[in-house]
Amino acid sequence: MATASHNDKPAFPILIGDIGGTNARFWILTDVFAEPQQFPNVRTADFATLDEAIQTQVLDKTSRQPHSAILAIAGPIQDDDIPLTNCNWVVRPRQLISELGFRDVLVINDFEAQALAAASLSENDRAAIGPLTKAPVASRAVLGPGTGLGVAGLIHARDMWFPVPGEGGHVDMGPRSDRDYQIFPHIEAIDGRISGEQILCGRGMVHLYRAICMADGIEPQFTDPADISSHGLSGSNPQAAETLSLFVTYLGRLAGDMALILMAKGGVYIAGGISQKILPAFKRPEFRAAFEDKAPHQAMMRQIPTFIVTHPQAALAGLAFFARTPEHFGISMDGRRWQA
CATH class of the missing domain: 3.40.367.20 (Hexokinase; domain 1)
Structure with a gap:
């Protein structure tokens, strides 16, 4: 698992995702100031894998190809294969990098994202x-x-x-x-x-x-x-x-x-x-x-x-606030950030 320097910010455009047991929600942030590009909610049961859902429901529908991803997930983050608690998806950051072209993937807990939102609503x-x-x-x-x-x-x-x-x-x-x-x-x-x-x-x-x-x-x-x-x-x-x-x-x-x-x-x-x-x-x-x-x-x-x-998508709002101003947050990236 590659662990990046804390001073090394994720590069824009950034895909942010809130991935729960039933629904996954995605935005793309083009830069620090632009309004996010929002995508329709994805039902996790409709796709075999997270990678398929991101490719077909996000990447295939935009010309803005993200360099980085910040994903909030409902499940413990312990190694390179991260199973979700309430659905059969497994988050594999190395695969997102090798197959979907991301350079940088950060995975955090879903309620950490809700806490980030409480800083900014x-x-x-x-x-x-x-x-x-x-x-x-x-x-x-x-x-x-x-x-x-x-x-x-x-x-x-x-x-x-x-x-x-x-x-x-x-x-x-x-x-x-x-x-x-x-x-x-x-x-x-x-x-x-x-x-x-x-x-x-x-x-x-x-x-x-x-x-x-x-x-x-x-x-x-x-x-x-x-x-x-x-x-x-x-x-x-x-x-x-x-x-x-x-x-x-x-x-x-x-x-x-x-x-x-x-x-x-x-x-x-x-x-x-x-x-x-x-x-x-x-x-x-x-x-x-x-x-x-x-x-x-x-x-x-x-x-x-x-x-x-x-806010109908508070976790994404919290992730967006963090992605734009990471210097305002003390978030440890150890063991949950992967880079190409």
Whole structure:
């Protein structure tokens, strides 16, 4: 594996990609200032390999042949063959260089890209939940309920941003209120414990809804998180409505914990498609109340702003910000950058 010097910037044009289990999204940045060339979303199931998808859906459709690639992927980066966690693609940077003509390939974690976005999103790309305090340029936390529950930090030091990927979605969650103690015995545990991801993601919403129904002694009606959220938002089903209320409450508790751990005075950003779809539920009092309810630090918590990320392609926006101004970020390239 070739590892490049940190001072050696990727050359434009740059292909940036956000590669998830279901969809892959690509932009090409021609130079530091130009608007990105955007391409339609690619369904990973429609292509046998990442290389085929990039060739047919990007390179064959533009005259701008990129020299470099910066790819954010949902999976651990450990060697020259990088499997994705939730689809059968394998990222092979050496093959991208030898067969597609790239000179330089950098691969980072998908939630690192979400953290990069939190450094750069404009007011138009985020919705404030609760009081919008004048937050300092300071460390931030990012959480994203989606297929799973992603968590990352963004540390601000020495006038630079340092993204910190982690596995915070797997911390323990436990009951606190009387109602919690009625519901939690019915949530399926994994190896004897309930993690954040067991409740705070798409399938977690279903787990929570089923537990509420069991606590109420009724048969669940819904098996799809979209049905639960739509009936919950409309108030047409009491168990679905309580599911949404508790979903944002528990996410508020965990977001508050992460804010305390990172001293995230610069704000907490809630990313992911689920958050955008249930935005009205976040605007009710429960999320912010749970976030602030951290004795003895309630006064400090009230000063930390919370946002829902509304940018439709936030990870790509974060990657673009990094690609244009890498000197603003402390991103280690060791073991995850390949060059021709």
